[in-house]
Amino acid sequence: MTKTPVGLIRTVLGPVNPENLGITMAHEHLLLDITCYVQQAEAASDRTYRNTLIKMDNLGNLPERFQYSLENMTLLDEAAAIEEAYKFKLAGGQSFVDTTSGGLIGRDPLGLARISRTTGINIVMGSGYYVWQSHPEDMNDKSVESIAEEIINEIENGVKDTGIKPGVIGEIGCSWPMHPNELKSLEAAAIAQKNTGAAMTLHPLGPREAKDQILNVIQKAGADCNKVIFGHCDHYSDKDDLLNLLKAGCYIELDVFGWEDTSLELIMPSARFGNDQERIENIGQIIEMGFGDKILIAQDVCQKWQYQRYGGKGFDHILGNIIHRFKSSGFSDSDINNLLINNPKTAFAF
Template sequence: MIFNDDATHSAILEETITFKRLGGGTIVENTTGDMLRNVEFMKKLSEETDVHIVAGTGFYLESVHPKGMDTFKVEDIVEMMKMDFLVGCDGTDIKCGVIGEIGCSWPLHVNEKKCLLATGEAQAELGCPVIIHPGRHSQSPAEVVRILQEAGGNAEHTVMSHLDRTFHNDEELLEFAGLRTYLEYDHFGIEIADWQCDPTIDMPNDGERIRRIKKLFANGFNKVVIAHDLHAKHMLNIDAFMPSTFAAT
């Protein structure tokens, strides 16, 4: 999340002002330190818009882990997270308020498991929320919760992201919902079947997302988070997701 050009700053400022005007009050910006987190930009944007912005700590997927992660111990990572919460991160006095988005693959990489164990320990000490990026397999979310709880973490204060592309039938979804995490459907607006991140996954459309959320509510599970996982500039261009014949009309 490093933005050094005026055009990008202006675009984000404009969208945040619109968010505020429509009733928004808080943005949870869960870019981790290994993903070019920019807390000074977050602070500036918050001061310009009077919108609270919560920064995240921890580590994302193994592919973007910093050099030397193999040598880190669980307790080292716990101390890093606590430093970000209690002292300040990236050489500033700006403190984080959430652990995440913690990246998990399928199968879980050894260093990702180490970060997950550290997340559970840090959550137990700090009493803070956690946000998880699960692996692209229906068994991954439950595995993550099990490891998190073994380390002392609290499933009920944890958000499991990307369920749109993780559970593809109601039975699996409802079984996982019983673990009592927050359930996040965060690909709203991405109306594609051939998903670029994994073409083997048949992504639901927004209507199907809404049906699944209604199914959760009908079965007593109301801890649902709705979002847009628009993480790249090309996702803001409708031509990237629609045939040109439709986009031109």
């Protein structure tokens, strides 16, 4: 049964009725700087990727070496973002949840507003803090209470002097094992969720124990699990690993459609995200388990190799390449509408 959303969707251009959200990608990035992940390659030949521009003659190898490239790890060009996002709109898409949070990863409220005005796409902006490598220099000095107040203030009054309000808390970075400042950030985000009612979206990686630890922290802090989204659940092939989250009321998100050519495990040793067919089958199994209203999907576009201008699959990969595969795998129209429309509008309304 489709749930009735309570509240409004907070976008960078103001509140939107949930019924107008439409087809939504629940975890994307339009403007972003994740050079915090860039590593020094061991092999001399791989070090050439560090400052090399993306070209046709290196694109084939880049997804396996993405963590060595400064150029790849930045999405800074508004015009390029508009071009890529508009392809999503032409495919029928209507809304993005941009999960770029605060800190040093380049969250850009005014830039997102310009992209939204130009494309006509609704954009929900994030808040809080990502992984410890991206935290501001004064993160050690921040308390749980001060971080929570910061998030709450942004949601109620807008980011700094822009007046633009986040519509989701996150993505909140949770490494494995979790850094002390990430634990602080997570607890603060949960407190902010409790106080605002906004959805909280998480970047959790690690074994089942990692998910259990996160769930324990946010429940103790009083978060409403019905407004909590566990991202990057693609690497859990054993559905029992997700049952405790689903039974608690959380959403699970399979958000790396199109990533099968990468080696994420090089920077995330516990990650094994599989391929799109496995994702489709996993979603089907979760629906059969009775949790079809608790699944969100996306492509997590966050690097240049994913742009169509560089030969990537882009923001419209799910709409252009996956929907027909859902149907051929036995998904009903109702199942697909839940994934694309009904679940997002319920998850992000407050």
